[in-house]
Amino acid sequence: MKKRTTLILMIAFILVVGLTTACESTNEAVNETANETVNEAVNEPANETVNEPVNETVPEEKLTGFAVYDRSQNEQKLSEYVTGNKVTMINFWATFCGPCIGEMPELARIEKEYKDKGFEIVGVTTDATDYEKGGLIQDILKDADDILEQTGVEYPICFASADLVEYAQITAVPTTFFVDESGNLLAGPMLGSKSGEEWERIITGLLDEAD
DSSP states (O other): OHHHHHHHHHHHHHHHHOOOOOEOHHHHHOOOOTTTTTTTTTTTTTTEEEEESSOOOSSSSSSGGSSEOOOOOOOEGHHHHTTEEEEEEEEOOOOOOHHHHHHHHHHHHHHHGGGGGTTTEEEEESSOOOOTTSOOOOOHHHHHHHHHHHTTSOOOEEOOOOOHHHHTTEEESSEEEEOOOOOEEEEEEEEEEOOOHHHHHHHHHHHHHHO
């Protein structure tokens, strides 16, 4: 109960402050123990927001060809989340990442506003997967549930596989990609959180190109 209260207070603080940095997401950070509080994890080393793509070259394989997990630990292809969408925003995030949480209310608003235009957001959680033993870390799942409730997120959330994290070269969160219905990369990777206005400019531009 104390941990849950701390988490809720932390979320409220982040939403008020509106942080715009990126959190380091090394293997150690991704595999934080279930007993460590989210409040402690927020104090992980942080990098300044970078608006340019992290990598200059576009990988030959597609992100959407890699596996993710649903809440029941069923393995799926990320492609299942992009089918039928003109543009899909794939947002890698973590429960320890203040900037990730800080931009979620705006992402939730944007998803609702642009959904009928062929746009969708998929949140890929990076720290709920036990990459060594397999399966999902239950305490972090509970933390994720609290965060989603507090931020009003209703867009799909899945959980990363080790292969996906390695392929996408996720060294910090949030990291964001945009793909088309076939999984072709439209933009990204983009490191760091952005304002709702900045994301909308990117999204409307990509939707215009898709028409």
